[in-house]
Amino acid sequence: KHPRIFSGPEDALFGFSVLQHEADGEKSMLVGAPWDGPPNNRKGDVYKCIVGEEKNSNCSKVNLGETALQNVSKNLRNSHLGMTLTPDSPDGFLACAPLWSQECGTSMFSTGICTSVSDDLEPRETIAPTAQRCSTYMDIVIVLDGSNSIYPWYEVQNFLSNILSKFHISSDQMQVGILQYGEVAVHEWSLNDYQTTQEVVEAAKNISRQEGRETRTAYAIHMACTEAFSAERGARDGATKVMIVVTDGESHDGEELPDALAECENRNITRYAIAVSTSMKTWAVSEIAY
Numbered sequence: 087k088h089p090r091i092f093s094g095p096e097d098a099l100f101g102f103s104v105l106q107h108e109a110d111g112e113k114s115m116l117v118g119a120p121w122d123g124p125p126n127n128r129k130g131d132v133y134k135c136i137v138g139e140e141k142n143s144n145c146s147k148v149n150l151g152e153t154a155l156q157n158v159s160k161n162l163r164n165s166h167l168g169m170t171l172t173p174d175s176p177d178g179f180l181a182c183a184p185l186w187s188q189e190c191g192t193s194m195f196s197t198g199i200c201t202s203v204s205d206d207l208e209p210r211e212t213i214a215p216t217a218q219r220c221s222t223y224m225d226i227v228i229v230l231d232g233s234n235s236i237y238p239w240y241e242v243q244n245f246l247s248n249i250l251s252k253f254h255i256s257s258d259q260m261q262v263g264i265l266q267y268g269e270v271a272v273h274e275w276s277l278n279d280y281q282t283t284q285e286v287v288e289a290a291k292n293i294s295r296q297e298g299r300e301t302r303t304a305y306a307i308h309m310a311c312t313e314a315f316s317a318e319r320g321a322r323d324g325a326t327k328v329m330i331v332v333t334d335g336e337s338h339d340g341e342e343l344p345d346a347l348a349e350c351e352n353r354n355i356t357r358y359a360i361a362v363s364t365s366m367k368t369w370a371v372s373e374i375a376y
Contacts, residue, residue: 088141089141090115090137090140090141090142090143091141091142091143092115092117092133092135092143092145093142093143093145094117094119094133094135094145095119095122097121098119098120098121098122098123098130098131099118099119099120099121100117100118100119100122100133101117101118101119102118102119102120102121102168102169103117103118103120103168103169103170103171104116104117104118104171105171105172105173105179107134107179107205108205109205109206109207110205110206112136113136113137114134114135114136114137115134115135115137115143116132116133116134116135116148116171116179117132117133117134117135117145118130118132118133118168118169118170118171118181119131119132119133119147119168120166120167120168120169120183121166122147122151122168123151126163127163127164128164128166129151129163129164129165129166129167129183130151130165130166130167130168130169130183131147131148131149131150131151131167131168132147132148132150132167132168132171132181133145133146133147133148134146134148134207148207150167150168150181150201150203150207150209151167153209155167155183155186155199155201155212164185165183165184165185165186165187165199166183166184166185167181167182167183167201168181168182168183169182169183169184170182170184170200174202174203177204177205178202178203178204178205178210179202179203180200180201180202180203180213181200181201181203182198182199182200182201183198183199183200183201184196184198185198186198186199186214188214188217188218188220189220189254189256189259190220190221190222190259191220191221191222191254191259192254195217197214197216197217197218198214198216199212199213199214199217200212200213200214200215201213219258219324220258220259222254222259222260223258223259223260223322223324223325223326224259224260224261224325224326224327224328225260225261225263225277225315225320225321225322225325225326225327225328226253226260226261226262226263226328226329226330227262227263227264227265227277227310227314227315227327227328227329227330228246228262228263228264228265228329228330228331228332229265229267229303229306229307229310229329229330229331229332230242230246230264230265230266230267230274230293230332231266231267231268231301231303231331231332231333231334232266232267232268232295232296232297232298233267233268233269233296233297233298233299233300233301233334234268234297234298234299235301235334235335236295236334236362239294239295242293242295242332243290243291243293245332246264246290246293247287247290247291250262250283250286250287250290251283251287253283253286254283255280255281255282255283255285255286256281256282257281261277261278261320261322261325262277262280262286263275263276263277263279263314263319263320264290264293265306265309265310265313265314266293266295266296267296267298267301267302267303267305267306267309268296268297268298268299268300268301268302269298269299269300269302270296270298270302271296271302271305271306271309271310272296273313273314273319274289274293275289276314276319276320277314277315277319277320277321277322278319278320279320300338300339301333301334301335301336301337301338302337302338302339303331303333303337303339303340303343304337304339304340304341304342304343304345304346305339305342305346306331307329307331307343307346307347307350307357308342308345308346308349310329311329311346311349311350311353311355312349312353315327315353315355326356327353327354327355327356328355328356328357328358329350329355329356329357329358330357330358330359330360331357331358331359331360332359332360332362333359333360333361333362334361334362335361
């Protein structure tokens with residue numbers, strides 16, 4: 087007998103979902119508009135419409151698309167928040183963006199994401215129940231031979247830039263640290279120093295050669311296992327640990343190599359070696375399996 091009319095932008099699919107809502111004695115209708123946004127980014131949103139005595143109600147956008155998912159920086163484009171609205175226990179509600187995608191390497195998985203919102207329309211937490219940890223969740227340390235026999239050095243820089251450009255660097259995928267060695271070893275950067283592929287590629291271009299007449303590979307491997315993969319340098323629980331050793335020949339401390347590799351085994355670190363010729367023209371890759 088006494089209908090209420092709620093109006094909103096038709097091109098945003100206003101009305102796709104609805105949810106009755108009450109807070110502090112005020113009754114309203116929450117209305118999903120999952121196509122809200124510009125044509126190239128239908129991020130979606132939710133509108134609040136006051137239920138009063140008037141037949142036509144004023145509706146205002148809650149802007150959940152900007153606030154609720156602000157900590158989810160990736161793949162929000164065309165995620166269509168507001169396609170689903172449902173009560174949350176014990177109070178508040180859930181608004182979902184079913185086309186949010188999880189990125190793993192070069193693959194995209196549309197797992198969807200929801201946000202929990204309180205009765206006063208304040209976002210609480212995001213929920214992505216079908217999202218899984220990526221297989222590219224890795225901590226990678228490159229142990230780089232910088233002794234005098236490695237030349238020309240610009241070829242090393244080019245090689246590093248090329249291989250690092252293939253890695254998917256982010257907080258939820260790969261992290262890369264570099265330890266360079268000759269007679270001594272130094273941490274060029276730690277696992278959590280750079281958060282994007284572009285950053286590590288640029289950093290690799292600026293690495294200077296350590297130099298040294300000796301090639302202490304065992305010493306560097308042991309240092310990488312015990313220090314580079316430490317939590318203090320950004321190592322993450324649950325991440326696959328991979329070490330890549332780049333060197334041009336026999337080490338001067340080969341008798342210490344079994345102990346160094348045993349330490350890596352105890353820490354569940356997979357090792358690979360990239361062997362290079364003196365002129366940096368020939369490359370060979372193998373797994374260190376002693």
